[in-house]
Each structure stands twice: as structure tokens, then as C-alpha cells.
Amino acid sequence: MIKKYVSERRSWIILFLALQALFLLIAYLDASIHFQSILYIVFLSFIIFILFLMIRYQKEATFYKGLEALDDDFDLTSLRDARTPFEKITETQLTEQAKYYKESLSDLLINVEQEKDDLLGWIHEVKTPLTTMQLMMDRLEDERLKTQLNNEWLRIHLLLDQQLHQRRIPFIKNDLYIEVTALEPLLYKEIKDLKSWCMQKGIGFDISLQRSEVLTDAKWLAFMIRQLLTNAVKYSEQSDILISSYLEEGQVKLAIKDAGRGIDPRDLSRIFDKGFTSTTSHHDNAATGMGLYLTQKVAVSLAIEINVQSTLGEGTTFTLTFPKKNAFVQLTSM
Incomplete structure (x- = not known):
């Protein structure tokens, strides 16, 4: 702060030094002026000027240190030491601006919250006719048409579900309920929901669970x-998806392995980025680039580590590593 203050007052210091040099020059050129007396006056002026700078620094630095310490929450209590007219102008303007931005931010948050509630309400409303459509499709006798309609119905259902959870993720901390969760019924339910799609693509499942339970939030783990699984089915044909769980270094791991098209090595570091689809399949218009992004967001909240291994043309393996029990103690105490 001292360096900044001296730099700010540089023009004053230069002016003072120039005046002192001028006095000495005049005394040197004018024989009627006693040079030693002027030199003594200049020396005293230097002492007084330095003391003046020190005093002013103590008074002004408090205000500027307050400016440096301002937080992102627009708390201006640290600016209560404004003394000079310019400092008071600065404080007044900052206070008015902070008040304006707080009010704007409050209005924006209210609007966002209202939009979120409206969208969640809309999603729930849409689910009602979807359920009715499902019952109507079950009565169809044309199996080919029934399968096609089921697949399209499933796409809509998955997209709505994704949107629903996307809106809830910012508030996931308030929605977590950590408990011992059985993997087998959870997996079978998700596989059953994808049954018609898997039958159309000739995809089966091979499940091997050495560890049948994990400590997590069942609802968000299911998501x-x-x-x-949706990604694995989407990019696979006529093959089995292998699902296994095991214990490694005291942590339960759940692996989902498909034999699909795989992921390009240059894409691996970006697959969890929002909106990223693929650099090799731009024709895939069905991809939204949100599934893995949302999965990673949920994983962070559940303290689950996601690892991915993939070979282009041979398949992809996603491995979920669940935290130890003490990690959840830290998670729930945050």
C-alpha cells in the first residue's frame, strides 16, 4: 500500500522536489541570498514534507485499504472512514451502485426461481399425458408401431427427466438423503425402463455384483x-453391457462397460463439459451434451469419483468409485 500511495502522490513529490531545487538554484546564482540559510530551510522542508506524507498516509490509507478489502457481497462497512470530499464522493457512489446491484440481483434471483418453479410444474404436467400415452400404447396390437412409439416416448421421457434433475441440481445439498442403497433393484429398475430400446438394438445386460450395497443417495445415484446406461445403449448395437461392482482399496466401485463405438482420445478430457457432444460425430443430432455433464455435477455432490476408459471402435467403461463412510461424515457436515 505504501508503494501505491507514493506512486499516487508522485506528482506532488516531484513538484515539491522541483521547488526545493529552484530555491537552491536561486540562492546559488544570487549572491545577496545566503546559500547556507536556504539549504537549512530546504532541509527542514524535507523533514516537514516527509512527516506530512506519513500523517496523510495513515489517514488516507485506511479508506483505500477498505476499498481493497471489498467482498463480492457488496459489503461497504469497511468504507466508513471516508474523510476527504473525494473519499466521500467515492463512498456515496459505491453505496448507490451496491444498492442498485443488490436490488437487481434480488429481482433476477426471484425471476430465476419463478422460471425454475414454472418449468418444474410444466414438466410434472407433461408427465401426466405421457403416462396416459404409455397406457394407450400398451393396448396397441401392431407390435412394430408399438415399438416405434415406445422408443419415441422413451426419448421424451428421458429428456424431461434430464431437465427436471438439471433444475434441481443447484439445490442438491438440500435434497440429499444418504443411506445404505441396494444396487440390484436400482439397476434392474433402470434397465427395465430401457427395455424396449434395448430389444430394438439387440442389447443385453450381464450383471455381476460382488458388492450389493453402497452408501449414497438412492434417487441421485439412479439418475x-x-x-x-442411456449413453451405453445409444452408442451400442447387438452387444452386451457389462455391469459389475467390487471392492478395491476399501472403496466400492461400480463399472458400466459397453462394446459401442468408443470415444476418440482427443475427446476424453472434454466429455464432461457442458454441451460437448463429439468431434467425430457431428451428424448425431440426438445428442444434447448434457447427460455426462449433469452426471459429473451430481457425482461431485455425492463425493463419487468417475473414471472413464475408452478405445475407439471397441467400447467404453465408466467406473464410479464411492467414498468411504468418513467422507460422508464430512459431506453431511458442510
Whole structure:
């Protein structure tokens, strides 16, 4: 702060030095002026000027240190030491601006919250006719038409589900309920929901669970598995998806392995980025680039680590590593 203050007052210091040099020059050129007396006056002036700078620094630095310490929450209590007219002008303007931005931010948050509630309400409303459509499709006798309609119905259902959870993720901390969760019924439910799609593409499942239970939030884990299974089915044909769980270094791991088209090595570091689809399949208009992004967001909240291994043309393996029990103690105490 001292360096900044001296730099700010540089023009004053230069003016003072120039005046002192002028006095000495005049005394040197004018024989009627006693040079030693002027030199003594200049020396005293230097002492007084330095003391003046020190005093002013103590008074002004408090205000500027307050400016530096301003937080992102627009708390201006640290600016109560404004003394000079310019400092008071600065404080007044900042206070008015902070008040304006707080009011604007409050209005914006209210609007966002209202839009979120409206969208969630709309999604729930849309689910009602979807359920009715499902019952109507079950009565169809044309199996080919029934399968096609089921597949399109499933796409809409998955997109709505993705939107629903996307809106809830910012508030996931308030929605977590950590408990011992059985993997087998959770996996079978998600596979059953994808049954018609899997039958159309000739995809089966091979499940091997050495560890049948994990400590997590069942609802959000189901959402994560739904996204991973959807991706595995989407990019696979006439093959089996292998699902296994095991214990490694004291942590339960759940692996989902498909034999699909795989992921390009240059894409691996970006697959969890929002909106990223693929650099090799731009023709895939069905991809939204949100599934893995949302999965990663949920994983962070559940303290689950996601690892991915993939070989282009041979398949992809996603491995979920669940935290130890003490990690959840830290998670729930935040």
C-alpha cells in the first residue's frame, strides 16, 4: 500500500522536489541570498514534507485499504472512514451502485426461481399425458408401431427427466438423503425402463455384483446410472453391457462397460463439459451434451469419483468409485 500511495502522490513529490531545487538554484546564482540559510530551510522542508506524507498516509490509507478489502457481497462497512470530499464522493457512489446491484440481483434471483418453479410444474404436467400415452400404447396390437412409439416416448421421457434433475441440481445439498442403497433393484429398475430400446438394438445386460450395497443417495445415484446406461445403449448395437461392482482399496466401485463405438482420445478430457457432444460425430443430432455433464455435477455432490476408459471402435467403461463412510461424515457436515 505504501508503494501505491507514493506512486499516487508522485506528482506532488516531484513538484515539491522541483521547488526545493529552484530555491537552491536561486540562492546559488544570487549572491545577496545566503546559500547556507536556504539549504537549512530546504532541509527542514524535507523533514516537514516527509512527516506530512506519513500523517496523510495513515489517514488516507485506511479508506483505500477498505476499498481493497471489498467482498463480492457488496459489503461497504469497511468504507466508513471516508474523510476527504473525494473519499466521500467515492463512498456515496459505491453505496448507490451496491444498492442498485443488490436490488437487481434480488429481482433476477426471484425471476430465476419463478422460471425454475414454472418449468418444474410444466414438466410434472407433461408427465401426466405421457403416462396416459404409455397406457394407450400398451393396448396397441401392431407390435412394430408399438415399438416405434415406445422408443419415441422413451426419448421424451428421458429428456424431461434430464431437465427436471438439471433444475434441481443447484439445490442438491438440500435434497440429499444418504443411506445404505441396494444396487440390484436400482439397476434392474433402470434397465427395465430401457427395455424396449434395448430389444430394438439387440442389447443385453450381464450383471455381476460382488458388492450389493453402497452408501449414497438412492434417487441421485439412479439418475447418474440412468445417464450412463442411456449413453451405453445409444452408442451400442447387438452387444452386451457389462455391469459389475467390487471392492478395491476399501472403496466400492461400480463399472458400466459397453462394446459401442468408443470415444476418440482427443475427446476424453472434454466429455464432461457442458454441451460437448463429439468431434467425430457431428451428424448425431440426438445428442444434447448434457447427460455426462449433469452426471459429473451430481457425482461431485455425492463425493463419487468417475473414471472413464475408452478405445475407439471397441467400447467404453465408466467406473464410479464411492467414498468411504468418513467422507460422508464430512459431506453431511458442510
